[in-house]
Amino acid sequence: MKELPPKEANLFREILECYQSKQYKRGFKGAEQILRKFPDHGETLAMKGLFYNQMDKKEEAYELVKKGLRQDLKSHICWHVFGLLYRSDKNYEEASKCYINALKYDKENIQILRDLSLLQMQMRNLEGYLDTRHQLLELRPQNRQYWVTVAIAYQLLGKPELGVKVLATYEETLKDLPTTPDYEHSEMLLYHNSLLEEAGQIQEALEHLDAIEKQVCDHKAIKENRARYLLALGHMEEAQEAYRALLAINPDNVAYFEGLQKSMNLLNSSGDNRNNGKLTEEQQSKVLDLFMSLQKEYPRSNAAKRLPLRYATGEEFVKITDKYLRNMLRKGVPSLFVNIKSLYADKEKQKAVEKLALGYLAALEKSKGFDHSGSIIEPPTALLWTLYFLAQHFDYKRDTNKALEYIEQAIQHTPTLVELYMIKGRILKHAGEYIKAMDALNEARQLDLQDRFINTKCTKYMLRADKMAEAEKTIVMFTRADIVNPLNDLVEMQAQWFALAAGESHLRQGQIGRALRRFHQIEKHFNDYTEDQFDFHTYCPRKMTLRAYVSLVRLEDQLRSHPYYVRAAHGAIQCYLTIFDKPDGEDDEAMKGMTEAEKKKFRNKKRKAELKAQQEAEDRKKANAAALEASKKAGSNAAVALVEEDTEGRPLGRNPKVLEALARSGWQ
Amino acid sequence: MGSTTTTTEDKSKAAAFRIGLGDITPNNLGQLKRLNTVLFPVVYTSSFYKEVLEVGEFAKIIYFNDICVGGVCCRKENVPGSTSLQNLYIATLGVLAPYRRLGLGSKLLKHILENAKLPSSSGPKIAKVYLHVQTNNEEAVEFYKKYGFEVVEKCENYYPQFDVKDAFKLEKVLIEKN
Numbered sequence: 001m002k003e004l005p006p007k008e009a010n011l012f013r014e015i016l017e018c019y020q021s022k023q024y025k026r027g028f029k030g031a032e033q034i035l036r037k038f039p040d041h042g043e044t045l046a047m048k049g050l051f052y053n054q055m056d057k058k059e060e061a062y063e064l065v066k067k068g069l070r071q072d073l074k075s076h077i078c079w080h081v082f083g084l085l086y087r088s089d090k091n092y093e094e095a096s097k098c099y100i101n102a103l104k105y106d107k108e109n110i111q112i113l114r115d116l117s118l119l120q121m122q123m124r125n126l127e128g129y130l131d132t133r134h135q136l137l138e139l140r141p142q143n144r145q146y147w148v149t150v151a152i153a154y155q156l157l158g159k160p161e162l163g164v165k166v167l168a169t170y171e172e173t174l175k176d177l178p179t180t181p182d183y184e185h186s187e188m189l190l191y192h193n194s195l196l197e198e199a200g201q202i203q204e205a206l207e208h209l210d211a212i213e214k215q216v217c218d219h220k221a222i223k224e225n226r227a228r229y230l231l232a233l234g235h236m237e238e239a240q241e242a243y244r245a246l247l248a249i250n251p252d253n254v255a256y257f258e259g260l261q262k263s264m265n266l267l268n269s270s271g272d273n274r275n276n277g278k279l280t281e282e283q284q285s286k287v288l289d290l291f292m293s294l295q296k297e298y299p300r301s302n303a304a305k306r307l308p309l310r311y312a313t314g315e316e317f318v319k320i321t322d323k324y325l326r327n328m329l330r331k332g333v334p335s336l337f338v339n340i341k342s343l344y345a346d347k348e349k350q351k352a353v354e355k356l357a358l359g360y361l362a363a364l365e366k367s368k369g370f371d372h373s374g375s376i377i378e379p380p381t382a383l384l385w386t387l388y389f390l391a392q393h394f395d396y397k398r399d400t401n402k403a404l405e406y407i408e409q410a411i412q413h414t415p416t417l418v419e420l421y422m423i424k425g426r427i428l429k430h431a432g433e434y435i436k437a438m439d440a441l442n443e444a445r446q447l448d449l450q451d452r453f454i455n456t457k458c459t460k461y462m463l464r465a466d467k468m469a470e471a472e473k474t475i476v477m478f479t480r481a482d483i484v485n486p487l488n489d490l491v492e493m494q495a496q497w498f499a500l501a502a503g504e505s506h507l508r509q510g511q512i513g514r515a516l517r518r519f520h521q522i523e524k525h526f527n528d529y530t531e532d533q534f535d536f537h538t539y540c541p542r543k544m545t546l547r548a549y550v551s552l553v554r555l556e557d558q559l560r561s562h563p564y565y566v567r568a569a570h571g572a573i574q575c576y577l578t579i580f581d582k583p584d585g586e587d588d589e590a591m592k593g594m595t596e597a598e599k600k601k602f603r604n605k606k607r608k609a610e611l612k613a614q615q616e617a618e619d620r621k622k623a624n625a626a627a628l629e630a631s632k633k634a635g636s637n638a639a640v641a642l643v644e645e646d647t648e649g650r651p652l653g654r655n656p657k658v659l660e661a662l663a664r665s666g667w668q
Numbered sequence: 669m670g671s672t673t674t675t676t677e678d679k680s681k682a683a684a685f686r687i688g689l690g691d692i693t694p695n696n697l698g699q700l701k702r703l704n705t706v707l708f709p710v711v712y713t714s715s716f717y718k719e720v721l722e723v724g725e726f727a728k729i730i731y732f733n734d735i736c737v738g739g740v741c742c743r744k745e746n747v748p749g750s751t752s753l754q755n756l757y758i759a760t761l762g763v764l765a766p767y768r769r770l771g772l773g774s775k776l777l778k779h780i781l782e783n784a785k786l787p788s789s790s791g792p793k794i795a796k797v798y799l800h801v802q803t804n805n806e807e808a809v810e811f812y813k814k815y816g817f818e819v820v821e822k823c824e825n826y827y828p829q830f831d832v833k834d835a836f837k838l839e840k841v842l843i844e845k846n
Contacts, residue, residue, distance in 0.1 A: 330683055332733050379685040380766040381733045413766055415706050416699045416736040447702060450695035 004041065008034050015047055024054040042072025046081040053085055061085060076106035083115065090531065092119045096128075108139055114538075117149070121537045124557070126157050144170065145541045148188060151195065152541070155550060160198040167192045177215065184544035186217040191546035193225060202232050220249070227259055239263035251298035257307055261287060279311060287311045288320075309343055318352050325356055326370050329385045330378060334419050336385070337392040344396065354393060360386045384414050391423055400431045418444045418454055425461055434465040445474070452478050456497075463501035466509055471502070494525045496564045503571050516575045522568035529559055687772060688731045689779060692720055692739070699736045700729055707762035709830065716759070719743055725783040726756065730763070730772050738763030740776040747795055753843065754792040756784050758799035777815055785842055798839035804832045816840045 004012055011030055018027030031048040034041060049064030065085050069078045083098030099116040103109065113136050120129040130153035137146040147170040151163035167188070178185050189212040196205035206229040209222060216222055227242035243260035250256065261267035266287040268278050279287065291308035298304050305324055312320050328336045344350040360370045364383040369376050387410035394403035407424045414420070421444035428437035441458040448454060455478050462471035472487060475498065479489040490498050503518030533556050540549035559565070584591055584603075591599055692700055697717060704712055720727045726742040740761040747753040758780065763772045784794040800823065801808045809819065817838040826835035 332735075375681065377682045379683055379733060380770075381685070381735060382683075383766070384735075414735060414737065414764060415702050416764075446698040448696060449698065450693075 004034070004038065008037065008041075012044060012047075015044075019047065019050065024051050027051050028055075040071050042068040042070070043075050043077045043081075044068070045071060046075075046078045050081050050084060053088055058089075074105050076102040076104075076109060076112065078102075079105070080109075080112050080115075083112075087115070087119065092123050095119055096123070096125075108135075110136065110139060113139075118534065118537045121553075122534055126153060129153050130157065141173075144188070144544075148191070148544070148546060149541050151191075152546065152550060155195060155198065156553065160195045161201070163195045164192065164199060164201070167195065181217050182215070183217050186215060187544040187546060189216055190218060190221055191544075191550075194547055194550075197225070197229070202229050205229055206233065223249075231259060231263055236263050236265070247294070247298070251294070251301035252303045254303055254307070257294075257303060261290070264290065266290065284311055284313070288316065306339060309340075309349075313348075317349060318356065321349075321353060322356055325353070325360070325389075329360065329370070329382050329389065332381050332385050334385075334388070337389050337396075341392075341396060357386060357390050357393060361390060381414075384410055384417070387413065388420060388423065391427065395423070395427045395430060398430065400427060403427045416447060418447050418451065420444075421447070422454065422457065425457075429461065429464065434461070438462050438465040438467065438470075442474075449477075460497065460501050463498075463505045466505050468502065468505060491521060494528070496522055496525060499525075500564060500567055500571075503568065507571055507574060512575050512578055516572060519568045519572035519575065522564060523572075526560060526562075526565050530556060685733050685770075686731075687770075687775060688734075689728050689775070690731055690736070692727050692729055694721065696729070696736070697721070700727075700739050700741070703729070703736070703739050703762065703764070704741075704760055706764065708760060712760075716741075726780060728776060728779060730776055732767050732770070732772065737767040738772050738776060740780060742780060742797075744794075747792075750792075750795075752792050753795040756780070756794050756797045758797065761799075773811065774815075777812075781815065781840070793843060795843045796839050796841045798837060800826060800835040800837055802827060802830070802832050803834045803836055809836060809838070812838050812840075 011034055015027040015030040028051040031044050034044045045068030046065045049061045053061035065082050069082055072078050079098050079102035083095045086095035096119040099112055102112050113132055117129055117132040133149045133153055137150050140146055151166045154163040193205055193208050196208055209226050213222055223246055230239035230242055240263040243256055246256045266283050288308055294304045309321055363369055363371050367374055369378055387406050391403045391407035404427055410420050421440045425437040425440035438461040441461040445454050445458040459471045459475040476486040479486045499518045499521045503515045506515035720741050729736050729739040741759045742756050745755045745757055761776055784797055817840045819836045820839050821837040823835045823837055825833045827833050
């Protein structure tokens with residue numbers, strides 16, 4: 001019975017092909033054709049179920065696949081199909097059980113082994129992954145993918161040295177090496193090299209670099225690795241040379257400077273590298289000389305000018321900081337303070353910078369120069385940027401009055417500069433004046449309506465001031481205009497900053513339900529990120545982007561340590577605690593001291609009132625929609641009305657867990 | 669109303685800076701409004717700014733080291749009895765105080781005059797450019813005279829809301845009437 005006659009067997013093969021090539025309708029028809037003659041053919045039933053799944057008919061799909069499986073419990077196809085069904089619903093646990101059953105009846109099915117290994121990686125069942133990939137390698141030893149994935153499995157299991165052996169064995173089997181640059185081969189070799197480093201075999205890694213250099217396309221990686229290995233092995237002179245060569249390529253890469261310093265024993269890895277780094281006097285004078293000569297060599301490098309400020313102290317610090325600040329203030333670099341403030345961990349340096357900046361201000365006001373010598377007349381913007389710098393300096397010290405004084409002076413000087421209002425807002429925000437801060441940001445926004453950055457910042461300040469309607473109106477100026485609810489674009493775009501700020505605002509206002517929806521939206525985004533890696537389990541080994549793949553897998557493993565996730569979790573916890581403590585929401589106070597019967601009565605009454613309010617809201621909505629339709633026809637701007645509607649409705653996050661928790665409580 | 673004259677300071681000592689003209693758009697209109705609020709005692713209406721967006725090269729802002737520090741707004745006026753000629757009225761021209769005497773006003777005015785003289789293939793030509801200046805604003809009068817403007821009239825009580833109510837009308841003729 002399980003064997004179909006030749007005609008139908010052919011047709012069955014065809015429908016399998018239809019599934020592969022995504023011709024679901026054709027496949028579905030084929031399955032029905034077979035079932036007309038053989039209504040109990042298990043594998044066909046299962047396939048029909050799978051086609052139903054593609055048509056989004058879940059119930060029918062599960063029913064048919066299960067029915068098919070009952071007909072033919074020893075069919076690997078039925079089990080595989082069942083696994084695919086579970087996988088499409090992201091139920092990886094059940095899916096892998098099905099695959100394992102399928103493999104019982106067809107041990108060497110490459111497709112099922114591959115599918116199983118992907119699930120194992122996704123669930124980080126690394127032992128299982130290694131096992132499955134081993135089997136694949138034994139079945140198809142000529143396929144490079146299977147070699148590298150076994151190496152990856154070993155690496156992720158903390159045995160990079162075994163990964164090295166696997167790759168070395170594979171490389172020995174290669175007869176003709178590519179003669180022209182071959183990206184995939186090159187990436188495999190660099191991955192091999194990274195395994196040596198991870199295994200702590202630095203000397204071998206260094207020698208390996210020399211051996212593979214000619215076949216590698218990523219020249220920068222070769223140079224960076226070599227410099228790092230030379231340093232680790234204590235070959236200081238060669239390391240120095242290597243880092244100097246790297247600086248010639250990019251004289252603004254801080255890591256290169258630090259490598260060079262280390263090779264010259266001018267950086268203490270234990271010290272605070274933002275400040276002095278516990279250098280001896282001799283080291284200090286040497287490191288400053290080094291940067292002096294690098295500045296001459298790379299006059300356009302900002303890092304070469306900025307980094308010595310870390311190491312200089314006393315008079316020397318004042319001297320070189322003076323030069324640095326004048327340069328930047330003359331040029332008008334808005335990020336100057338951000339560049340400087342890490343030095344403030346050293347109180348002495350903070351004082352020195354303050355003294356210098358106040359000196360510039362006095363001199364600019366009187367003599368139009370950074371000093372009174374009159375040798376150079378600075379552009380008027382020098383005074384402006386000095387005031388801007390001082391405002392941030394005093395804000396850092398939380399001297400709100402002085403900070404505001406300087407920023408107001410700056411605004412008086414040049415009232416058209418957007419950055420000034422942003423700093424004014426920031427100072428006010430730090431002082432707890434959220435409404436005034438928001439007003440300052442809104443002023444900034446109105447000066448440059450096409451600046452997405454300031455629009456976004458302004459929105460954030462509005463949310464901080466709990467002005468939800470204003471915030472929504474502001475942000476939709478930069479969301480997609482061609483969708484029904486512009487706010488949903490932010491969810492689509494995974495704009496977490498917005499969801500978080502909105503959630504925290506709702507929480508501050510005691511709107512627990514809305515806050516929870518926002519926090520769970522963040523959770524959903526993180527789940528999506530976890531889900532998104534699935535495709536890379538096949539894509540990366542195929543494309544040989546192995547170094548990037550391993551770093552992705554490791555990133556995913558600690559994804560939820562991201563500050564956004566932590567903040568969202570904190571917010572959600574606070575919400576749930578509130579629900580637990582006050583299950584009747586705002587009515588908790590009112591219900592104090594009531595008997596159970598009274599409470600019941602109270603709740604019933606409230607529910608009725610709510611239902612009535614809901615009905616009224618529906619009616620309003622309908623009227624709104626009608627008005628909207630009319631205004632659309634009139635060609636007016638409908639977007640605003642839609643946004644307002646959204647603040648009433650709750651289209652965001654229909655998470656059943658949330659709804660359940662809310663339904664049990666009086667919060668909504 | 670506002671005025672600038674070119675620098676009298678020793679240029680050799682001045683640090684280098686950049687100057688550039690920019691279009692006025694609905695997005696940066698806020699900056700022009702802010703400028704005009706600071707520079708001029710007159711409050712301009714929204715219809716004034718609507719026109720500004722439509723006069724093309726006859727309304728500009730000027731950047732100093734990439735910061736907007738000044739601007740000019742003109743409007744075209746029909747000449748009675750002529751379809752081939754128009755007059756250009758400079759409604760505002762000004763630069764923020766710290767940025768004066770650096771040649772920015774001149775750059776704005778020159779831009780307006782150059783564009784006024786451009787031969788237009790279609791539409792009316794600009795016959796003259798004119799403006800009003802408070803009678804006590806000698807600096808401004810001198811500035812415009814340098815570019816060929818002449819005082820043609822004293823308009824009494826032109827600015828009834830100010831202390832100095834009288835204004836000079838200055839004009840520069842580009843096309844002589846037949």
